[in-house]
Amino acid sequence: MQYLVSVIDDKSNPGRTDRRPAISAFNDRLIAEGYWVFAGGLADTDAATVIDNRGEEAVFSDGPFVESKEYLAGVWVWEAPDLDVALELAAEASKVCDRKIEVRPFLGE
Amino acid sequence: MSVTGVREAITRAHHEEWARVVAALTRRFGDLDIAEEAAAEAFATAVERWPADGVPPNPGAWLTTTANRKAIDRIRRENKRDDKQKEARMVWDDPAVPSEPLGAVDDERLRLIFTCCHPALAMQTRVALTLRMVGGLTVPEIARAFLVHESTTGQRITRAKAKIKAARIPYRVPSAEDLPARVSGVLAVLFLVFNEGYLATGPGTDPVRHDLTAEAIRLTRLIRALLPEDGEVAGLLALMLLTEARRTARVSASGELVPLGEQDRGAWDAALVAEGHRLVRERLAAAATGVAPGRYQILAAINAVHTSARDVRDTDWSQVLALYDQLVRLDPSPIVALNRAIAVAELDGPEVALAAVDRLDDKLAGYHAYHATRADLLRRLGYGQKSRAAYDKAIELAGNTAEIAYLTRRRDQLG
Structure with a gap:
């Protein structure tokens, strides 16, 4: 079962910025134990562009699709046998990243 | 058998077998929804058939077999779903997924309880789901108990079942390492049900909802039977019994609350008091060997002190205060401090x-x-x-x- 694991930061109360080495070590463990599928940190939400091409022509807008205090700072995709395993890893991830974590399952086929 | 006899047999079977049937079917089909529906159909069939055919010698086995057949019928009917079910069944029975060691706690109903009280579900959802799946209450009954709309309760349960499936909340007893925290989550659900019964709120409701307190006690007894070594389970059961024992003395004929100090102690249920005291003594013996008691055990002990006094003037308030001091160390909440102050008033004025x-x-x-x-x-x-x-x-x-x-x-x- 695959889970999208989102790292949530808070503009008014951001997590520590010195987490990179700890996250690398955590990633190595995820890989070694077979949970790791994908990981990536995201650039600032200011760098986002939203495209809406449902109408006559594509409309581009500068910035994220939703402005909020909390925003997505990075994502993982994990392969885990069940939610308990994913939640246990997520609890560690929250400490390692010093940020909140959301765990959301991908749709089953 | 008389009509009343059959009705009683069905009620008893519902109390004793509902959770077992739902749990066994969930295990087999890997789907709470199918298990719940098939169990409900099996009981409906019993209501239809037993008055004419007689109560089967082993009602539990009859209900499980009937429910199994209903579940298979449904899966066959929904041909499209069939493949998914097979797949689900394979996943749930996957030998590669390590199962917890078998032992005293290996009862299907425990898996069901831990799944319904999973920490990834909201508290109100856990309560509704546990009452439905483990307690066998209907959606209208649960909605009435918590004064919410039937549709709200129904949606809550439907969403919970969908989340359990989509997020793959496992159907198993937690590992020994996670067990204390998870048991405490289950007990919180049962205590909430009990308190809602004991301190029922709302202008149109009875001051004490016996249906809810009785259901909470019944489910706690079940957990106690499944986890006899757990001190907090024993503590919560004792606390509920000692509270329930005072139920009739707690509200006057005119519908007014009678505080502990003014209650007719002769009206307390002596059997419940005795059972509660037995459990408290069992936990005191464990504490004497160095097992630190948790909050339910301490609360039960406080209630045991109160229920040991034949007259309110015989209450051992210094013992009550000592127990509150112990509780404050564990749970420094303002509500505990408030209750402690009531004991202080008796001792220090x-x-x-x-x-x-x-x-x-x-x-x-x-x-x-x-x-x-x-x-x-x-x-x-x-x-x-x-x-x-x-x-x-x-x-x-x-x-x-x-x-x-x-x-x-x-x-x-x-x-």
């Missing part, structure tokens, strides 16, 4: 207690029991005016009809 209660103002100003406690202490100290104002505030915030009646009379007696 209302003035000392009032000072302690007043310190809780910023945290408990919205809690009716805070104002009721203050009102009583102020009354005992002779501050009529201040006491009246505190009763007014308590009445305004209280939700329980019997408690409102009691507080109102107390206020009006101030003169």
Whole structure:
């Protein structure tokens, strides 16, 4: 079962910025134990562009699709046998990243 | 067998077998929805057939077989779903997924309870799901119990089942390492059900909802049977029994709350008191060997002290206070501090207690029991005016009809 694991930061109360080495070590463990599928940190939400091409022509807008205090700072995709395993890893991830974590399952086929 | 006899047999089977049937089917088909529906159909079939055919010699086996057949019928009917079910079944029975070691706790019903009380579900959802899946209450019954719309309760349960499936919340007993925290989550659900029954709120409701307290006790007894070594389970059961024992003495004929000190102690249920005391003694023996008691065990012990006194004047208040001191160390919440102050009033007088209660103002100003406690202490100290104002505030915030009646009379007696 695959889970999208989102790292949530808070503009008014951001997590520590010195987490990179700890996250690398955590990633190595995820890989070694077979949970790791994908990981990536995201650039600032200011760098986002939203495209809406449902109408006559594509409309581009500068910035994220939703402005909020909390925003997505990075994502993982994990392969885990069940939610308990994913939640246990997520609890560690929250400490390692010093940020909140959301765990959301991908749709089953 | 008489009609009443058959009806009783069905009620008994529902109490004893519902959770077992749902649990066995969930295990087999990997789907709470199918298990719930098939179990409900099996009981409906029993209601139809047993009066004519007679009660089968082994009702549990009959119900499980019937429910299994209903589940397979449904899966066949929904051909499209068939493949998915097969797949689900494979996943759930996957030998590569390590199963917990078999032992005393290997009962299907425990898996069901832990799944329904999973921490990834919201508290209200856990309560509704546990009452439906483990307790066998219907959606309208649960909705009535918590004064919410049937559709809200129905949606809550449907969403929970969908989340369990989509997020793959596992159907298993947690590992030994996670067990204490998870058991404590289950007990929180049962305590909430019990309290909602004991302190029922709302203008149109009975002051004590016996259906809810009885259901909470029944489910806690089940957990106790499944986890006999767990001290907090024993503690919670003892706490519920010692509280339930006073139920009839707690509300007067005119529907007014009777506080502990004024209750007719002869009206307490002696059998429940004895059972509660036995459990407390069992936990005291464990504590003597160095097992630190948790909060339910301490609360049960406090209730055991109260229920051991034949007359309120015989209450061992220093023992009550010592237990509250122990509880404060474990749970330094303002509500515990408030209850501790009531014991302080008996030992050191209302003035000392009032000072302690007043310190809780910023945290408990919205809690009716805070104002009721203050009102009583102020009354005992002779501050009529201040006491009246505190009763007014308590009445305004209280939700329980019997408690409102009691507080109102107390206020009006101030003169």
